[in-house]
Amino acid sequence: MIEVEHVVKVFEGVRAVDDVSLRVRAGETFALLGPNGSGKTTLLKCLMGLLKPNSGCIRVRGIEVGSDPRAALSLMSYLPQRVAFPEGLTVREVLAFYARLRGERSERIARVCHQLRLDLEELSNRPIGTLSSGLLQRVGLAVALLAEVPIFVLDEPTVSLDPEGVRRLRAVLAELREKGRTILFSSHVLSDVETLADRVAVLVHGKLVALESVEGLRDHWRQNALTRVHLWNPNERFVELAHRHGASEARLLGSSLLFRSKASDRLAILRALEAGGARIETFWTPEPSLEEVYWNHVGKRSAGDALDRGDRVPESATTAGRAPSE
Amino acid sequence: MGTIATLALFEMKVHIRNRWVLVFAFVFGFTAVAIAAFGLATAGVAGFQGFARTTASLLNLALYVIPLVSLMMGTMSFAGEKNAGELLFVQPIARESLVWGKLLGLMLSIAIATGSGFGLAGMIIAARVGSAGVTRYLLFVGHALLLALAFLALGILVAIASARKPRAFGYALFLWFFFVLFYDLLVIGLTFLVPEPIANRLVFLSLFGNPVDLVRVSGFMTLDNPTIFGAAGVMLVKFFGGEGWAHVALIVGTILWGILPAWLAQGLLRRQDI
Numbered sequence: 001m002i003e004v005e006h007v008v009k010v011f012e013g014v015r016a017v018d019d020v021s022l023r024v025r026a027g028e029t030f031a032l033l034g035p036n037g038s039g040k041t042t043l044l045k046c047l048m049g050l051l052k053p054n055s056g057c058i059r060v061r062g063i064e065v066g067s068d069p070r071a072a073l074s075l076m077s078y079l080p081q082r083v084a085f086p087e088g089l090t091v092r093e094v095l096a097f098y099a100r101l102r103g104e105r106s107e108r109i110a111r112v113c114h115q116l117r118l119d120l121e122e123l124s125n126r127p128i129g130t131l132s133s134g135l136l137q138r139v140g141l142a143v144a145l146l147a148e149v150p151i152f153v154l155d156e157p158t159v160s161l162d163p164e165g166v167r168r169l170r171a172v173l174a175e176l177r178e179k180g181r182t183i184l185f186s187s188h189v190l191s192d193v194e195t196l197a198d199r200v201a202v203l204v205h206g207k208l209v210a211l212e213s214v215e216g217l218r219d220h221w222r223q224n225a226l227t228r229v230h231l232w233n234p235n236e237r238f239v240e241l242a243h244r245h246g247a248s249e250a251r252l253l254g255s256s257l258l259f260r261s262k263a264s265d266r267l268a269i270l271r272a273l274e275a276g277g278a279r280i281e282t283f284w285t286p287e288p289s290l291e292e293v294y295w296n297h298v299g300k301r302s303a304g305d306a307l308d309r310g311d312r313v314p315e316s317a318t319t320a321g322r323a324p325s326e
Numbered sequence: 327m328g329t330i331a332t333l334a335l336f337e338m339k340v341h342i343r344n345r346w347v348l349v350f351a352f353v354f355g356f357t358a359v360a361i362a363a364f365g366l367a368t369a370g371v372a373g374f375q376g377f378a379r380t381t382a383s384l385l386n387l388a389l390y391v392i393p394l395v396s397l398m399m400g401t402m403s404f405a406g407e408k409n410a411g412e413l414l415f416v417q418p419i420a421r422e423s424l425v426w427g428k429l430l431g432l433m434l435s436i437a438i439a440t441g442s443g444f445g446l447a448g449m450i451i452a453a454r455v456g457s458a459g460v461t462r463y464l465l466f467v468g469h470a471l472l473l474a475l476a477f478l479a480l481g482i483l484v485a486i487a488s489a490r491k492p493r494a495f496g497y498a499l500f501l502w503f504f505f506v507l508f509y510d511l512l513v514i515g516l517t518f519l520v521p522e523p524i525a526n527r528l529v530f531l532s533l534f535g536n537p538v539d540l541v542r543v544s545g546f547m548t549l550d551n552p553t554i555f556g557a558a559g560v561m562l563v564k565f566f567g568g569e570g571w572a573h574v575a576l577i578v579g580t581i582l583w584g585i586l587p588a589w590l591a592q593g594l595l596r597r598q599d600i
Contacts, residue, residue, distance in 0.1 A: 074418035076416075084413075087344070140413065
């Protein structure tokens with residue numbers, strides 16, 4: 001549906017998007033995840049023809065955006081991060097204008113406003129300049145939804161929305177998914193990605209560092225997850241033992257031994273510790289949240305750091321057990 | 327309704343709603359009435375002056391004010407849009423349509439402001455001194471609109487060519503100074519450097535390099551006063567084989583000043599990052 005091939009976009013010597021390639025399948029909800037300045041918005045703007053890539057190409061249903069932007073744009077609708085409308089016009093006038101540009105009937109406006117719980121009767125004569133930022137963003141979302149297109153591209157859609165707006169947005173996106181629409185959105189709100197996306201691409205400094213399903217990313221993380229072992233008899237010797245049996249990282253923290261290992265080595269390490277005299281009270285491997293996975297990719301924070309600082313690991317999110325021999 | 331018409335009506339609605347049109351209609355109307363009412367005061371005569379004298383005074387004033395207003399409006403309409411108007415640029419419409427639609431919308435806004443301002447003033451003048459010379463007054467309004475077209479297009483070009491809004495306004499002000507104040511000084515300076523026959527030709531040709539001069543000459547021709555431009559005016563009439571054709575050439579020249587910058591602007595916008 002959307003093919004991004006080796007796209008590079010440079011701003012004053014800085015590679016905002018650096019050789020990114022990805023494909024978004026038809027009917028899929030796809031998230032671009034990354035910190036501020038990671039290139040998410042730039043990539044979306046390249047897709048929408050607002051920016052011209054320095055190299056690479058983007059195709060939408062086989063239509064190259066660079067060579068036929070109008071045809072490509074007729075398949076997509078876009079919600080920018082910040083919307084702006086002429087302040088003197090009313091909400092109804094703005095919606096009517098965009099509906100006319102898209103060739104949509106005026107009945108469509110009422111339907112979209114109902115979907116977003118925008119009270120058109122109350123808003124119809126209200127100048128845009130008097131709206132709150134949350135309401136303004138909802139009007140922007142309404143403009144994006146006016147177009148009956150197969151692809152919706154949303155740049156940080158929840159950023160300026162109030163809680164009711166976020167709730168409505170999630171409901172609307174769920175409806176669009178049911179209808180088989182393709183949704184591509186960027187976000188740094190991990191809970192949005194976790195609940196909405198089928199697949200996620202992680203961008204850091206313009207580079208694509210991961211592209212998988214949310215579950216796939218978690219699995220990847222589990223492969224080198226951290227295990228925390230509570231010991232009755234903590235001893236530096238157990239650190240050495242863990243290293244010897246395959247742990248890539250190990251250390252003592254109070255009465256706990258923390259080690260990072262492949263999932264396949266975990267049991268062997270625990271058995272070796274026990275054989276070496278360690279008296280294990282409990283152990284657990286935290287179920288990684290998307291946040292941990294994400295921070296691991298952006299290189300700023302890891303689950304290990306969180307544990308080092310003694311952050312609480314929720315019991316529900318762990319794979320816990322007694323000593324392996326039990 | 328076509329895309330350009332939709333964009334133009336939207337643009338016009340924006341300017342009417344933010345009261346810009348009302349303010350300029352008032353300014354134009356008030357100025358025309360004030361000139362008519364007090365124009366004879368310097369000659370020690372009390373009372374309204376007729377359309378002919380009022381038009382001559384208004385023309386001189388319009389040659390300063392209309393370019394400035396139009397440049398600012400043209401610049402503002404795109405310099406703001408490029409940063410905040412992403413929603414407009416992602417609609418499946420050609421970027422060329424955006425330029426022509428906005429230009430048309432701005433033109434309609436200025437037409438409403440000048441039409442209602444000068445129209446109301448014209449009615450007041452006609453009620454006081456009669457309608458003699460009203461055709462010249464109406465032709466003056468037409469000239470003011472042509473001048474507005476040229477400078478709106480230049481404003482749009484400047485806004486699209488400039489990366490940042492403040493820079494765009496800087497260039498727009500420079501253009502105003504250049505065309506309204508410096509251009510004629512530059513041409514006069516050049517005439518001192520060349521022999522007289524070439525100098526006359528230079529002055530004649532230089533008219534087409536400045537929309538303000540085109541409208542000035544064309545406007546004074548409608549006031550039956552082409553000789554005010556001396557040898558260059560005579561050469562102009564002679565070259566085009568009569569006053570009528572010279573007038574047509576001046577008007578076509580001004581319209582081209584409205585079309586060419588807009589055409590360049592749409593070419594730039596098509597290739598540009600938003």
